Amino acid sequence: MPNDSSAIETHGITRDFDSRKGFLFREVTHTEALKGIDLTVERGAIFGLLGPNGAGKTTLTKILSTLLLPTQGQAFVLGHDVVRDADWLRPRMGLVLGGERGLYTRISARENLRYFADLYGIPRTDRERRIDEVLARVDLEEAADRRVEEYSRGMKQKLHLARGILHRPQILFLDEPTIGLDPKSARETRKLVRSLVADGVTIFLTTHYMFEAEELCPKLAVLSKGRIVAQDTVANLRHLVGGDRTLDVEAYGFDDRELDSLRHLPGVSRFLTEEFGPVSRVTLRMRTDELRVDQVHAALPNHPELMVRERRTSMEDVYLDLVEEEAR
């Protein structure tokens, strides 16, 4: 049974696809898009789902929002089963998938929203006020009466968002909400997302923007090839990949003895090497602050060109480590 305080709880969700291609569509390819997902999302928070292309993010989002059936397993949203209680759930949740589908382009944004308001069963007496309210919230007031076919990609994305919140859902699923938006619009969208959370809405979002995930989401899950490889707070995920502090050490090549001495410097919990043309980079990750930049210089006396840079472990480091570890 689902825990009452969770907005989302899943147990062993899998989803397979069989797709046909080739001559007379005789060739069948079988994809296991999700391979047993166990996820818990608290109410009233923003939860972020990260993962490479094809990891299964959209598939999971669609299952949670009752658009797609799972092959196996169970998922509860707001304490209700997404398969059995789909009719109860639908009016209480919003879904915004990226792209252009799902909007009527020959009519205006306002007319689109009227149509969806009727579909959602919003009382006529409330309708115009609600529409004005969401148009203002996504900053589309001025363009509201223009035909959607004249809209830019970003404007369409905003209209998708307006549609997603029109019926005041308790939980909102956002699949890459800021994709294709210019920096200012993306920032406004993040602000909107935060204001929805302040109103008590639970948000489940997928993104490819690491800073966005870090900025918005107290908790994150990383999905890779249909499996959750980590699910925690950003701080704990940093710990998982070796700590808060990162030193980048760059020079024109290191020999084995030098690499070894870097690896064994005090406090190093993780050690990665990369090549950028003639430049070799060693990344050292640390949980403590015992190692100083000058100790790295002292360990590599034969490199006048040496560059050592200290920085905070970024969400991108965390993500790449987790996804690459899974691939190994």
Ligand SMILES: Nc1ncnc2c1ncn2[C@@H]1O[C@H](COP(=O)(O)OP(=O)(O)OP(=O)(O)O)[C@@H](O)[C@H]1O
């Ligand atoms: N309708 C479908 N028929 C066949 N295969 C599908 C279908 N939908 C998704 N898949 C496959 O399932 C896997 C996961 O796809 P999904 O769209 O969920 O990934 P994603 O994490 O959202 O990727 P992206 O970051 O590119 O949006 C992929 O291998 C994809 O090809």
Ligand SMILES: [Mg+2]
């Ligand atoms: Mg996707």
